[in-house]
Amino acid sequence: xxxxxxxxxxxxxxxxxxxxxxxxxxxxxxxxxxxxxxxxxxxxxxxxxxxxxxxxxxxxxxxxxxxxxxxxxxxxxxxxxxxxxxxxxxxxxxxxxxxxxxxxxxxxxxxxxxxxxxxxxxxxxxxxxxxxxxxxxxxxxxxxxxxxxxxxxxxxxxxxxxxxxxxxxxxxxxxxxxxxxxxxxxxxxxxxxxxxxxxxxxxxxxxxxxxxxxxxxxxxxxxxxxxxxxxxxxxxxxxxxxxxxxxxxxxxxxxxxxxxxxxxxxxxxxxxxxxxxxxxxxxxxxxxxxxxxxxxxxxxxxxxxxxxxxxxxxxxxxxxxxxxx
Amino acid sequence: xxxxxxxxxxxxxxxxxxxxxxxxxxxxxxxxxxxxxxxxxxxxxxxxxxxxxxxxxxxxxxxxxxxxxxxxxxxxxxxxxxxxxxxxxxxxxxxxxxxxxxxxxxxxxxxxxxxxxxxxxxxxxxxxxxxxxxxxxxxxxxxxxxxxxxxxxxxxxxxxxxxxxxxxxxxxxxxxxxxxxxxxxxxxxxxxxxxxxxxxxxxxxxxxxxxxxxxxxxxxxxxxxxxxxxxxxxxxxxxxxxxxxxxxxxxxxxxxxxxxxxxxxxxxxxxxxxxxxxxxxxxxxxxxxxxxxxxxxxxxxxxxxxxxxxxxxxxxxxxxxxxxx
Numbered sequence: 001x002x003x004x005x006x007x008x009x010x011x012x013x014x015x016x017x018x019x020x021x022x023x024x025x026x027x028x029x030x031x032x033x034x035x036x037x038x039x040x041x042x043x044x045x046x047x048x049x050x051x052x053x054x055x056x057x058x059x060x061x062x063x064x065x066x067x068x069x070x071x072x073x074x075x076x077x078x079x080x081x082x083x084x085x086x087x088x089x090x091x092x093x094x095x096x097x098x099x100x101x102x103x104x105x106x107x108x109x110x111x112x113x114x115x116x117x118x119x120x121x122x123x124x125x126x127x128x129x130x131x132x133x134x135x136x137x138x139x140x141x142x143x144x145x146x147x148x149x150x151x152x153x154x155x156x157x158x159x160x161x162x163x164x165x166x167x168x169x170x171x172x173x174x175x176x177x178x179x180x181x182x183x184x185x186x187x188x189x190x191x192x193x194x195x196x197x198x199x200x201x202x203x204x205x206x207x208x209x210x211x212x213x214x215x216x217x218x219x220x221x222x223x224x225x226x227x228x229x230x231x232x233x234x235x236x237x238x239x240x241x242x243x244x245x246x247x248x249x250x251x252x253x254x255x256x257x258x259x260x261x262x263x264x265x266x267x268x269x270x271x272x273x274x275x276x277x278x279x280x281x282x283x284x285x286x287x288x289x290x291x292x293x294x295x296x297x298x299x300x301x302x303x304x305x306x307x308x309x310x311x312x313x314x315x316x317x318x319x320x321x322x323x324x325x
Numbered sequence: 326x327x328x329x330x331x332x333x334x335x336x337x338x339x340x341x342x343x344x345x346x347x348x349x350x351x352x353x354x355x356x357x358x359x360x361x362x363x364x365x366x367x368x369x370x371x372x373x374x375x376x377x378x379x380x381x382x383x384x385x386x387x388x389x390x391x392x393x394x395x396x397x398x399x400x401x402x403x404x405x406x407x408x409x410x411x412x413x414x415x416x417x418x419x420x421x422x423x424x425x426x427x428x429x430x431x432x433x434x435x436x437x438x439x440x441x442x443x444x445x446x447x448x449x450x451x452x453x454x455x456x457x458x459x460x461x462x463x464x465x466x467x468x469x470x471x472x473x474x475x476x477x478x479x480x481x482x483x484x485x486x487x488x489x490x491x492x493x494x495x496x497x498x499x500x501x502x503x504x505x506x507x508x509x510x511x512x513x514x515x516x517x518x519x520x521x522x523x524x525x526x527x528x529x530x531x532x533x534x535x536x537x538x539x540x541x542x543x544x545x546x547x548x549x550x551x552x553x554x555x556x557x558x559x560x561x562x563x564x565x566x567x568x569x570x571x572x573x574x575x576x577x578x579x580x581x582x583x584x585x586x587x588x589x590x591x592x593x594x595x596x597x598x599x600x601x602x603x604x605x606x607x608x609x610x611x612x613x614x615x616x617x618x619x620x621x622x623x624x625x626x627x628x629x630x631x632x633x634x635x636x637x638x639x640x641x642x643x644x645x646x647x648x649x650x
Binding site for chain 1: 390393394400433434436439440443444446447448449450451452454455460462463464465466467468469470473
């Protein structure tokens with residue numbers, strides 16, 4: 001929150017009011033079980049943890065219906081990846097998923113969700129979904145249903161069994177905003193039956209990949225995976241694109257391009273909690289006195305610490321994860 | 326079977342072979358819980374009973390997803406109607422739903438079914454469903470999903486948990502043939518994963534309504550409901566349109582129009598089991614010696630017998646029905 005991961009929102013002020021008044025609200029987080037979890041994903045977990053610390057009910061969905069529709073992944077494989085890759089690391093990263101106020105579920109195993117998705121699907125049509133998602137008439141029907149399942153994921157915490165209507169906040173990338181708008185629209189249409197409050201959302205930045213492009217699960221050279229050993233992680237950090245100049249001389253004269261540096265971004269988002277320490281790095285980079293090699297060395301060291309801590313917790317976390325769903 | 330209720334089929338010969346060889350097969354029957362069950366519905370129950378006597382696995386679905394999509398009926402109300410109106414009478418009419426080889430289920434409560442419907446939905450698209458069902462772009466998505474749920478209903482008995490791939494026969498009205506064709510198509514597309522055998526189907530006649538038009542649940546003057554008391558049923562029989570002539574004289578000269586007589590149809594399909602007795606009625610009608618009043622009196626008497634028998638069994642049947650789903 002303090003580091004500017006979130007750059008936009010819809011009705012977050014209302015969530016904030018509830019936090020200040022210590023009233024009930026919920027946060028929805030989800031994962032599409034595919035590939036490996038990387039440090040970019042940690043930014044979402046950090047947000048969920050922040051909300052949990054503020055007293056939010058946590059609703060975490062595993063999008064196995066979506067991974068089946070989009071990637072032909074069997075429900076068994078989706079569960080396996082969700083447990084061993086995602087939930088294990090969520091827990092190792094500090095989320096408490098065993099608390100009463102937490103609901104972790106597989107979409108395919110959640111009847112209440114499916115009922116709600118079905119009811120939502122009665123409130124929209126092909127035209128509307130085409131306008132939002134660009135579906136064509138040859139889009140398969142599973143794919144057409146997927147957004148309605150997501151709508152239900154977001155509305156689920158407002159059902160009676162979770163204490164009834166309440167504000168829900170969904171941290172998403174801005175590319176997910178159409179889902180939020182569709183959900184708000186359908187919440188309105190289902191209002192008579194459920195009294196839904198339109199969900200709030202926040203829009204977050206993504207961690208830049210090591211090469212300066214997008215960090216991607218499927219491109220190992222761009223991402224540091226949470227299951228990699230600490231040495232591999234440290235080595236990868238050293239390959240990251242920095243904001244360094246062509247030569248040391250130029251760097252000393254012009255200063256580093258700190259806002260265009262993957263290493264500095266990792267400091268900001270993951271590795272350095274102390275604001276003063278961070279400010280000093282920023283200052284020293286800009287004035288040319290700090291060298292990229294020094295930052296890389298420091299980042300490697302910190303990521304080894306972070307990864308050692310995560311890995312220490314993984315065994316226990318995996319056991320907990322296995323019992324959740 | 327002997328009275329020509331069925332007038333067409335698709336691959337029924339293969340079902341017949343299995344019956345003769347006493348091999349496994351299944352029959353799928355379903356109900357959309359709406360309104361009241363009438364004696365026309367009994368013709369389907371009679372077919373299911375015929376298959377059950379031949380050793381078929383019985384799979385009976387309650388289409389509560391469809392009644393929600395098409396009629397906004399809540400799942401609770403759908404269950405209530407299914408139990409008290411349909412299943413109770415199915416049992417009272419002689420179906421044994423407590424046997425091991427029977428699966429009665431609510432669509433909305435059947436995860437396996439929903440998974441299968443979802444997988445089926447990946448194998449078709451809007452274009453194809455539009456061509457079959459005439460959907461438009463403003464058809465709601467729940468409605469678009471409904472046929473895929475029916476496809477899954479028909480394929481369900483072939484899953485491993487019911488003993489794996491087997492021939493399934495579905496007794497339907499001819500208006501349901503598009504479902505069967507869609508199901509055969511999707512069975513083929515899911516073949517790699519499931520080894521599905523394309524389902525067989527039979528096409529049956531419907532009982533004519535009392536007024537000579539369609540017998541309809543929603544038009545009390547056309548239908549005799551199974552929950553009506555015997556006297557009401559008997560009175561209704563007397564209102565039925567017969568094949569009688571304008572005058573008794575004309576009737577004696579020309580004979581009755583036996584094939585255009587609702588009472589005679591009731592004899593054929595429901596009330597008279599003895600072929601010789603039926604043949605005599607037909608003969609005496611055609612030669613003008615039988616009067617419509619006599620037939621109506623006989624039909625009233627027989628329907629009182631039938632209804633008394635059904636009603637005697639209803640209390641016990643209702644208790645069994647309540648424990649099924």
